Amino acid sequence: MVYYNNRISVEFFHILTDGSGGMVFLRTLIKTYLELLGVDIPDFEGAFPLEQEPDPNEWKDAFPITGEGPAGTFSDKPALQLRGMLPLEQPNRVLHYNLDTDALLGISRSLGGTATGLLLGVILQACRDACRFTPRTRKKLQIQLPVNMRKFYPVKTLRNFSMYTVIRMHPAEVTTPAEMMPELMRQIREGTAQEPLEATMRTSRHLVRWLRFVPLSIKRPIAYFIYGKLGDGVFTTTLSNLGPISLPEEMAPYVDKFDFVLGPPVENRAICSVCSYSGKTVLTVLKNTHLTTFEDALYEHLKAVGLEPYMEGSG
């Protein structure tokens, strides 16, 4: 946990929690901080009162909730990677594209999709511009799209309870967000359905069960290699959408905005995350290469659909 000027940054280990669990911690932290400064804030959903005894369900592993059934697979075909050398110092740069939420939602709806669909379309365009391909290239652009499993199960756990789906498209098929929207929405709808996600969850549970007796010293290097070559290598990039963040009106005057940065990848040159608060949507890009093609293209394509990004970031 660090701070810089008026910004609080909290880093979470994904094994312990996911974005939703992390948000509960951050909201509780901000609430407590403001209370210590003398602001009167009532208890609200999404933050814990400090005097309250923790409920054991808050740290329960929710993955076994799916029960037995068909299992899915983690393996996938290698994805097309963006161009750019991987520097020794990673991550290389953090960029925040500040967008107007109403404008984003308005444009998305006019194209017959959602904000996630529109951002996926723009990111696919930027990926196409930032990778090397020919019409004969077999590899596709594959974007990892994490899904919060709490929308299917009303669990109280703050532990990691997320899965993911993959949005695939050949770079030659990437046109404009308007043209791609029906296909993107179809892939999002099918990929984020309960059944395929449950199947992947079962595989994950089986994997953990099989690996629990293997010593950490053996698991660690193998896991790192597999993550780099299979986990990261099967995605071009990631778009993790935390969704809208809400705070009670007593806290609102003290909080300007939220942003959300993913942990650095191994092979991917850039990964994206997005969250919105109080009319402001922040699309964050974590860069792993000095080459600026991706972020430049993303900026231009966001402008082309009618959004005016205000750029912030690291030097």
Add this chain to the structure above:
Amino acid sequence: MDVHITYPTVKKKGFFRRNAHDLWRALFTVAAYTCLIIDMLTPGIHWSLIVIGGLVVLWIALLYRPQVENTLIKKGCDVLVAVCLYLLLLESVLGGSWGMFVAQIVYFGMLILIGVYFLAYFRRQKRHFLPLFEMLLAGMISTIVMLILRIRLTWPMIVVGSVSLGIQLLMLILYWKPMALEYHKKFHV
């Protein structure tokens, strides 16, 4: 695209400081390959293996920094394994039958050092006991295996088994509750 910098500026270190780890690695690799090539071109014993083994031990002892569990106990255990293997390598290159004997002495000597450090600073070090536990377990198992297979036990081997068992028992007698909790944390399934 005009980016407003909202993060603290990172102080740029000099080239050598920034890339010290990679430069050392390059130096070690060049030294190892040079020795190997010269050794292959000249007759006599394969002395390059001694040099390469020494470089590996130096690397593990001085330059290697694990990303997880970068603790003094882990470092001590890594160095212990590296030195013992190096002694066996020396024996195989130079000849004789002293390698295993000396490795056993080094093993129990290092175990005593790490064990004393662990017990003396228990409150701070209790979370880092896993590498030490692996070494103790290896010491006990190898002694038991030698007893079962009726291989002639040397006195250092008996000491290795006794020291491993002794440290393990001391850990449990002195700190039963916290150690039980640590075991549960590391081995619960």
